[in-house]
Amino acid sequence: xxxxxxxxxxxxxxxxxxxxxxxxxxxxxxxxxxxxxxxxxxxxxxxxxxxxxxxxxxxxxxxxxxxxxxxxxxxxxxxxxxxxxxxxxxxxxxxxxxxxxxxxxxxxxxxxxxxxxxxxxxxxxxxxxxxxxxxxxxxxxxxxxxxxxxxxxxxxxxxxxxxxxxxxxxxxxxxxxxxxxxxxxxxxxxxxxxxxxxxxxxxxxxxxxxxxxxxxxxxxxxxxxxxxxxxxxxxxxxxxxxxxxxxxxxxxxxxxxxxxxxxxxxxxxxxxxxxxxxxxxxxxxxxxxxxxxxxxxxxxxxxxxxxxxxxxxxxxxxxxxxxxxxxxxxxxxxxxxxxxxxxxxxxxxxxxxxxxxxxxxxxxxxxxxxxxxxxxxxxxxxxxxxxxxxxxxxxxxxxxxxxxxxxxxxxxxxxxxxxxxxxxxxxxxxxxxxxxxxxxxxxxxxxxxxxxxxxxxxxxxxxxxxxxxxxxxxxxxxxxxxxxxxxxxxxxxxxxxxxxxxxxxxxxxxxxxxx
Numbered sequence: 001x002x003x004x005x006x007x008x009x010x011x012x013x014x015x016x017x018x019x020x021x022x023x024x025x026x027x028x029x030x031x032x033x034x035x036x037x038x039x040x041x042x043x044x045x046x047x048x049x050x051x052x053x054x055x056x057x058x059x060x061x062x063x064x065x066x067x068x069x070x071x072x073x074x075x076x077x078x079x080x081x082x083x084x085x086x087x088x089x090x091x092x093x094x095x096x097x098x099x100x101x102x103x104x105x106x107x108x109x110x111x112x113x114x115x116x117x118x119x120x121x122x123x124x125x126x127x128x129x130x131x132x133x134x135x136x137x138x139x140x141x142x143x144x145x146x147x148x149x150x151x152x153x154x155x156x157x158x159x160x161x162x163x164x165x166x167x168x169x170x171x172x173x174x175x176x177x178x179x180x181x182x183x184x185x186x187x188x189x190x191x192x193x194x195x196x197x198x199x200x201x202x203x204x205x206x207x208x209x210x211x212x213x214x215x216x217x218x219x220x221x222x223x224x225x226x227x228x229x230x231x232x233x234x235x236x237x238x239x240x241x242x243x244x245x246x247x248x249x250x251x252x253x254x255x256x257x258x259x260x261x262x263x264x265x266x267x268x269x270x271x272x273x274x275x276x277x278x279x280x281x282x283x284x285x286x287x288x289x290x291x292x293x294x295x296x297x298x299x300x301x302x303x304x305x306x307x308x309x310x311x312x313x314x315x316x317x318x319x320x321x322x323x324x325x326x327x328x329x330x331x332x333x334x335x336x337x338x339x340x341x342x343x344x345x346x347x348x349x350x351x352x353x354x355x356x357x358x359x360x361x362x363x364x365x366x367x368x369x370x371x372x373x374x375x376x377x378x379x380x381x382x383x384x385x386x387x388x389x390x391x392x393x394x395x396x397x398x399x400x401x402x403x404x405x406x407x408x409x410x411x412x413x414x415x416x417x418x419x420x421x422x423x424x425x426x427x428x429x430x431x432x433x434x435x436x437x438x439x440x441x442x443x444x445x446x447x448x449x450x451x452x453x454x455x456x457x458x459x460x461x462x463x464x465x466x467x468x469x470x471x472x473x474x475x476x477x478x479x480x481x482x483x484x485x486x487x488x489x490x491x492x493x494x495x496x497x498x499x500x501x502x503x504x505x506x507x508x509x510x511x512x513x514x515x
Contacts, residue, residue, distance in 0.1 A: 004420065006036040007259060008067035010059060012076040013041050014424065015451050017231030018201065018248065022073055022101060024444040025252020027422055033260070037422040038067055038409070045089060046080040054429035057377065058437065061425055064096050066409045069263050071255045074103035074110075075146045079174070083145050097262035099255050103145055109262065110272040111254045115146055115228075118244040118277030119153035122226050123198060125279055127161050130286050132196040132224055136169040136187060138180050138208060140200045147175070150200045150228060169194065173204050180207030188215055188223075195223055202227035202234050202243055209237065209284065220286040230280055239283035246277050337365060338453055345460040349467040352399060354460055355387045359394050362440065368392045369421060369441035371414070373404060374461075377434045386436075388414055409439065426454045430462035 009026055011019050023039060030037040040062050043055030059077075062070055070093055078086035087105040090098050100110045126132040137154050140147025151170070158164040171187060173179035184197060184207070197212075199205035205227030209219060217223050219239055227234060230245035254273050262268060281287035341361040348354045355372065362370050369390050375383035384401025388394075395414070404411045409425070424442050428435040438457055 004034065004036050005069075005260075005263070006038060006067045007256065008062045008070045009037060009039045010062060010070060010072040010077050011039060011041055012043050012055075012073070012079070013451065014039065016203065017233060018203070018229055019073070019076060020444065021229075021231065021248035022252045025249035026071060026256055027252075027444050028249070029253045029256035030422070031420065033256070034420050035256070035260075036417075036420060039422065039424045041424060041426055042077070043427075044079045045077055046085070048080075050432045051429070054432065054434050055427045057434060058425050058427045060407045061409055061437075062093065062096075063407055065407070067096070069097040069259045070099070071252075071259055072098060072100045074100040074105065075144050078103075079141045079144055082143050097259060099259045099262065101251050101255050104272045109258055109268040111251050111258060111275065112272045113246050113251065113275050113277045115149040115246075115277060116153040118246070118279065119150045119198075119228065120157050122228075122242070122244050122279045123154050123157040125281070126196050126198070126224055126226060126285060127157065127163065130196075130220070130224055133163055134169070134191075134194045135163065135196040135198060136184075136191070136194045137165075137171070138183060138197065138199040138204045139170065139172045140175045140204075142172060144175075147200050154198055173199075173207070175201050175203060177203045177207040177210075180204035181211045184208040184211040185215065188212065188217065196226070197223060198226045200228055202229045202231045202241060205241055205243065205284075206233060206237060209239075209241070220284055224286060225284040228277075234280075235282070237284075242282045242285035242287065243280055244277050245280045247275050250275055334365065337361075341365070342453065342456040345456055346463070348460060349464050351386070351461075351464045351468060354464050358457065359387055359389050363389065363392060367440050367442065369417070369423070371410070371439040372436065372457075373439070374401065374436040375404075375434070376436075379406075383436070385411060385414070390414070390417065391419070428454065428458045428461060430458050433462065435461050435465070 007026070007030060009023065011023065013019060014023060027037055029035075038061075040058045041055070042058035043052040045056055045059070047053060047056070072090055074086050074090065078089065081089065083103070083105065086100075086103065087108060090100055090105060090108045098108060100108050102110075102112055104110050104112050123135065126135060135154075135158065137151055139151045142148075155165040169187070169191065171180075171183045173183050180199060180203070188194065188211070197205070197208045199208055205225055209225050212219055212223055212225070219225055220242075225241065227241050227243035228246065229248065230243045234241040234243045254275070258269075258273060341357070341364075344357050344361065345354060348357060358372065359370070370387065371385060371389075372387035373383050374386050375381065383404040383406060385404050386397060386401045388397060388402075402411055409415060421441050422443060424440055426438045426440075428438055435458055438454060
């Protein structure tokens with residue numbers, strides 16, 4: 001273990017806005033304190049889906065040989081587990097110090113958000129300020145405690161005002177945009193009288209808005225929509241999304257602070273660290289979008305002063321728009337470059353050539369540190385480090401790879417970086433076949449395009465491995481054919497010599513015609 005502290009962050013993926021916000025807060029705190037961060041993107045523990053099950057192998061690296069402590073996004077990782085099961089899972093990492101985010105678990109220090117107060121305030125706003133009476137709810141996974149807290153808050157407010165709750169207006173969409181979209185389409189077809197939809201997270205709320213707008217329903221005139229989290233998309237959707245702000249970035253920062261206290265030997269707090277969640281009024285509920293244009297003006301402001309203030313605000317807005325436009329251009333360029341790299345990888349059926357293309361292509365993407373480990377789920381197999389690039393330096397590795405101990409990220413001589421960094425550990429799998437792990441350096445970034453890269457690497461590896469196996473089988477068949485031909489020739493010689501009477505066969509199988 002290097003001298004610099006290493007913190008591990010367990011999350012299901014880095015593609016979602018929720019996950020990205022948590023990661024950003026944790027990374028910012030680690031960067032400020034010069035701590036290495038390793039993000040384990042292992043899907044959902046306990047999932048029966050083969051792909052999610054294969055992803056979860058990544059969490060095997062979250063051990064004391066690789067990190068000094070762990071932060072676990074409990075609801076994201078434990079979507080399919082009860083609260084007791086999640087607590088047991090978190091405690092299984094002992095003696096590593098562990099902090100959970102967003103879920104209060106017995107015996108585990110936590111940073112949580114006041115879900116219920118925030119959701120109650122949002123639903124109450126729909127009822128009292130906008131007069132909504134037929135309010136539907138889209139919930140998260142049934143076993144998820146955050147999802148349960150939010151629907152409980154929704155039900156309490158409806159009971160308080162004599163408006164339900166009504167089971168036929170409650171749906172479960174597992175925090176998924178697509179499921180919410182399909183569910184709300186069916187819900188509105190069955191119950192066109194609904195005048196509001198409250199969702200347990202923003203992804204589902206945005207899915208509900210897509211469905212309603214596609215059906216020609218006016219938002220908020222006919223149906224108001226409310227979410228929870230306040231992800232980046234919420235303020236830029238059309239209409240902008242009324243939601244409950246969950247300070248995800250702050251959760252990440254406070255999670256690092258709490259974990260450092262535990263690593264340094266401090267006693268855990270008796271109660272979870274609690275962060276308030278507050279409604280953010282926007283267009284989807286019928287309120288105007290709140291902005292930061294409430295500028296304090298001096299009482300004796302002259303026309304020139306007002307012009308100067310206005311010019312300053314316009315300049316700030318233009319700068320913001322320019323930065324956003326530039327970021328979009330950069331992202332589009334990265335997508336094109338990744339598409340080109342993916343095309344090269346997917347058409348390469350030789351492992352060595354694939355690794356050469358990958359090590360060069362990643363550096364062009366600004367990923368200067370990356371590792372590729374081939375491994376199967378067979379406990380008797382030996383993982384092999386096939387590629388190692390550290391801060392732009394490509395390490396020469398033999399064709400057979402460098403043996404790595406099971407559940408160890410780096411063999412001796414690798415991973416001892418001089419500068420602080422963040423690493424992502426991604427599983428490589430194809431269908432139900434586990435192939436290994438891909439580790440790369442990455443500052444917080446919306447990870448959908450890099451999830452596509454992981455999929456491409458997995459497919460390319462699977463293709464190269466299949467071709468390699470075909471070549472081995474072909475060689476085996478050729479050797480078998482040669483042996484069969486040799487045996488056939490010997491049989492032929494025997495039959496030819498039967499007419500001559502006696503003959504002998506030597507120990508090497510050759511036939512001697514002498515009597």
